[in-house]
Amino acid sequence: GESVGLHLPTLSVQEGDNSIINCAYSNSASDYFIWYKQESGKGPQFIIDIRSNMDKRQGQRVTVLLNKTVKHLSLQIAATQPGDSAVYFCAEIPSGYSTLTFGKGTMLLVSP
Amino acid sequence: DTGVSQDPRHKITKRGQNVTFRCDPISEHNRLYWYRQTLGQGPEFLTYFQNEAQLEKSRLLSDRFSAERPKGSFSTLEIQRTEQGDSAMYLCASSSRGGEELFFGEGSRLTVL
Numbered sequence: 001g002e003s004v005g006l007h008l009p010t011l012s013v014q015e016g017d018n019s020i021i022n023c024a025y026s027n028s029a030s031d032y033f034i035w036y037k038q039e040s041g042k043g044p045q046f047i048i049d050i051r052s053n054m055d056k057r058q059g060q061r062v063t064v065l066l067n068k069t070v071k072h073l074s075l076q077i078a079a080t081q082p083g084d085s086a087v088y089f090c091a092e093i094p095s096g097y098s099t100l101t102f103g104k105g106t107m108l109l110v111s112p
Numbered sequence: 113d114t115g116v117s118q119d120p121r122h123k124i125t126k127r128g129q130n131v132t133f134r135c136d137p138i139s140e141h142n143r144l145y146w147y148r149q150t151l152g153q154g155p156e157f158l159t160y161f162q163n164e165a166q167l168e169k170s171r172l173l174s175d176r177f178s179a180e181r182p183k184g185s186f187s188t189l190e191i192q193r194t195e196q197g198d199s200a201m202y203l204c205a206s207s208s209r210g211g212e213e214l215f216f217g218e219g220s221r222l223t224v225l
Contacts, residue, residue: 008152032212043203043216089154093212099168100214102154
């Protein structure tokens with residue numbers, strides 16, 4: 001099937017490893033951030049979100065870290081599984097706006 | 113299935129033809145968004161509705177593009193006089209009142225020959 005991963009940064013890991021995907025955002029006024037997972041041929045799927053008044057949030061096997069000083073967001077996936085293979089996008093909503101702006105994606109490839 | 117549904121999933125058309133995509137959001141969601149995604153890129157915002165009102169349009173939305181949400185439920189996105197550069201995945205998403213999490217559909221892939 002068609003891949004959304006062309007020309008994307010790629011992170012290759014072994015099953016069971018921890019993965020860290022990074023994102024630099026540009027708008028210091030953004031106050032809400034979301035990580036989405038997109039599998040080939042499908043729409044983006046919500047993973048986890050974080051507000052700008054937090055620096056860390058944990059979900060099931062995933063953790064998002066926010067460093068507002070350097071405008072950096074990261075997604076940590078624990079015990080990565082082959083089903084985690086996908087393209088991951090960070091997205092932000094600037095304060096006062098209602099629409100998400102997506103960053104460039106990162107392709108995660110998990111080998112069994 | 114109570115997710116966002118889009119139709120058709122795939123459309124191949126010749127340059128110059130008109131195409132229309134339909135989106136049915138999650139039923140209790142009052143906000144509906146259209147995004148466009150090309151290979152290797154993140155989704156780009158096109159427009160969004162709150163109920164039947166179109167509240168924001170991107171500069172990406174040329175005058176060949178028109179979106180409607182006549183009854184505040186489903187929405188259509190029409191592209192007139194298609195060009196090869198319109199080839200992309202058109203994604204629809206919805207969110208609830210006051211909600212910021214967008215729920216995306218599977219997208220409608222357009223190929224203009």
